[in-house]
Amino acid sequence: MMRTAMQTQTVLGQMIARVADDEQYRRWAGQVERAGHCVRPVQLAGSAMTVNMQTGEVEAAYSSAGEPGGVLLVACKDRRESVCPPCAARYRADAWHVFAGGVKRAGTGDQDGDGCGEAGASPLVLATFTAPSFGAVHAARDGKVCRAARGGGRKRTCEHGRALWCTARHDARDGLVGAPLCVDCADLAGQVLWNAHVGELWRRTVIYVYRALAALAPTVGGRPVSVRRVRDLLRVSYAKVAEFQKRGVVHLHVLARLDGVNPDDPEALVPAPAWAGVELLTAALIEAAGRVSVALPVVDARTTAIARWGTQLDVRPVRASEVDAARVAGYLAKYATKTVSDSVSGLPASRPPAGETDVMQGGGVAGHVAALTETVRRLARLATCRSLRLARHVHTLGFRGHVTSKSRRYSTTFAALRQARRAWRLAQRWREHDPWAHDGAGDGAQRVVVGDWRIAGVGYRNLGDRVWAEVLGREHRQAREAGRLGLTA
Numbered sequence: 001m002m003r004t005a006m007q008t009q010t011v012l013g014q015m016i017a018r019v020a021d022d023e024q025y026r027r028w029a030g031q032v033e034r035a036g037h038c039v040r041p042v043q044l045a046g047s048a049m050t051v052n053m054q055t056g057e058v059e060a061a062y063s064s065a066g067e068p069g070g071v072l073l074v075a076c077k078d079r080r081e082s083v084c085p086p087c088a089a090r091y092r093a094d095a096w097h098v099f100a101g102g103v104k105r106a107g108t109g110d111q112d113g114d115g116c117g118e119a120g121a122s123p124l125v126l127a128t129f130t131a132p133s134f135g136a137v138h139a140a141r142d143g144k145v146c147r148a149a150r151g152g153g154r155k156r157t158c159e160h161g162r163a164l165w166c167t168a169r170h171d172a173r174d175g176l177v178g179a180p181l182c183v184d185c186a187d188l189a190g191q192v193l194w195n196a197h198v199g200e201l202w203r204r205t206v207i208y209v210y211r212a213l214a215a216l217a218p219t220v221g222g223r224p225v226s227v228r229r230v231r232d233l234l235r236v237s238y239a240k241v242a243e244f245q246k247r248g249v250v251h252l253h254v255l256a257r258l259d260g261v262n263p264d265d266p267e268a269l270v271p272a273p274a275w276a277g278v279e280l281l282t283a284a285l286i287e288a289a290g291r292v293s294v295a296l297p298v299v300d301a302r303t304t305a306i307a308r309w310g311t312q313l314d315v316r317p318v319r320a321s322e323v324d325a326a327r328v329a330g331y332l333a334k335y336a337t338k339t340v341s342d343s344v345s346g347l348p349a350s351r352p353p354a355g356e357t358d359v360m361q362g363g364g365v366a367g368h369v370a371a372l373t374e375t376v377r378r379l380a381r382l383a384t385c386r387s388l389r390l391a392r393h394v395h396t397l398g399f400r401g402h403v404t405s406k407s408r409r410y411s412t413t414f415a416a417l418r419q420a421r422r423a424w425r426l427a428q429r430w431r432e433h434d435p436w437a438h439d440g441a442g443d444g445a446q447r448v449v450v451g452d453w454r455i456a457g458v459g460y461r462n463l464g465d466r467v468w469a470e471v472l473g474r475e476h477r478q479a480r481e482a483g484r485l486g487l488t489a
């Protein structure tokens with residue numbers, strides 16, 4: 001951002017004003033820290049009191065009126081790196097714990113204690129489910145030619161007169177990468193509908209995996225494993241993250257684990273039976289991916305009518321070791337804070353707030369991305385697509401799901417991690433004699449916190465505050481980094 005001398009002076013003035021009162025600054029900086037140095041915190045105004053349910057007594061009361069500016073700053077908690085890096089970093093760390101937790105759980109059946117989790121462990125694989133082709137696109141190929149002319153150098157063109165070859169050597173950052181060679185030949189509607197149905201395609205894939213497990217399993221207890229019986233013997237748990245390709249379609253990275261089932265305790269985590277190894281899980285995933293399909297709404301004669309996975313399915317075994325848990329979790333967590341706009345150049349990170357100009361409507365988006373967003377809008381108006389609510393998903397090119405999700409029994413949930421963090425914060429506040437701390441007073445008495453809050457604004461009150469928050473965030477990270485390296489006393 002270019003700042004004029006006048007603006008710089010104003011920002012400096014704001015920064016000086018912030019530190020003018022030592023006590024006020026200390027309180028404000030404490031708020032910024034508790035909000036995790038969020039770059040656009042929510043400003044809450046209101047009050048809360050703690051009531052002892054036994055005595056009816058108000059034990060503590062708190063009002064934001066006593067805070068700097070009369071507001072309490074709360075983290076925006078946005079997952080997206082492009083929107084709020086500190087909140088995204090926290091989300092990424094949570095995602096890491098969720099993914100790694102599931103990998104480690106695969107090894108909890110390790111009975112012989114050799115630590116490698118092979119005996120009595122649950123098989124675990126990392127699988128990448130890809131989208132099919134919706135027409136030839138420009139590609140970065142490590143310095144090689146994008147798309148050579150086929151058939152002894154004969155240069156073919158499509159019915160629209162466009163070249164079906166490209167001799168450029170694209171850099172990965174080239175905006176053309178992912179764009180169709182001919183935007184009119186490409187099945188853009190099919191691609192948008194595919195994105196819109198990838199969640200349903202995955203849901204059905206899981207059902208097909210159970211069917212495939214039944215079909216591929218050996219006889220157990222003297223009889224074949226039927227589709228009905230397979231869920232009494234095996235359970236598939238997974239965590240997945242969606243990754244947007246430059247061409248604007250979703251791929252799914254899935255950590256899938258095969259567990260056993262204890263009929264007396266369905267919640268228990270049981271290692272898979274010895275006959276259900278990583279080969280069986282791999283074969284079942286491949287079989288399921290090849291068979292499953294979802295019928296798409298009919299939009300026109302030339303659009304794909306059925307959604308299937310692409311032919312590239314990569315399934316690799318993962319060992320339930322600390323090293324593999326860290327490696328795989330890191331690999332998946334990095335996708336968890338990405339937005340479509342990080343992969344598809346030219347897309348804004350999110351829908352603009354009401355009242356602001358939508359750059360996509362105003363022709364601010366170029367080339368194939370504009371064609372794709374226009375396709376989403378066109379489909380949104382069709383009666384056959386009404387239930388998909390595509391108008392809300394223009395910015396994700398039709399994708400309607402969560403970037404990160406998991407099956408119930410895979411591992412720690414995000415909610416559990418948030419609870420842990422809240423408990424920790426309450427403990428911190430207790431030391432500061434804040435009303436919420438009474439939750440953790442530990443005398444057995446029931447207490448409720450009665451609050452009355454409203455959102456007073458979003459972001460910092462001025463650029464000076466925002467710059468201070470960035471400085472504090474940087475210092476905080478450096479201090480943590482130094483602590484990790486053992487540089488502090």
Ligand SMILES: [Zn+2]
Nearest residue numbers: 038076084087
């Ligand atoms: Zn934030």
Ligand SMILES: [Zn+2]
Nearest residue numbers: 138139146166
């Ligand atoms: Zn090209």
Ligand SMILES: [Zn+2]
Nearest residue numbers: 158160182185
């Ligand atoms: Zn064409």
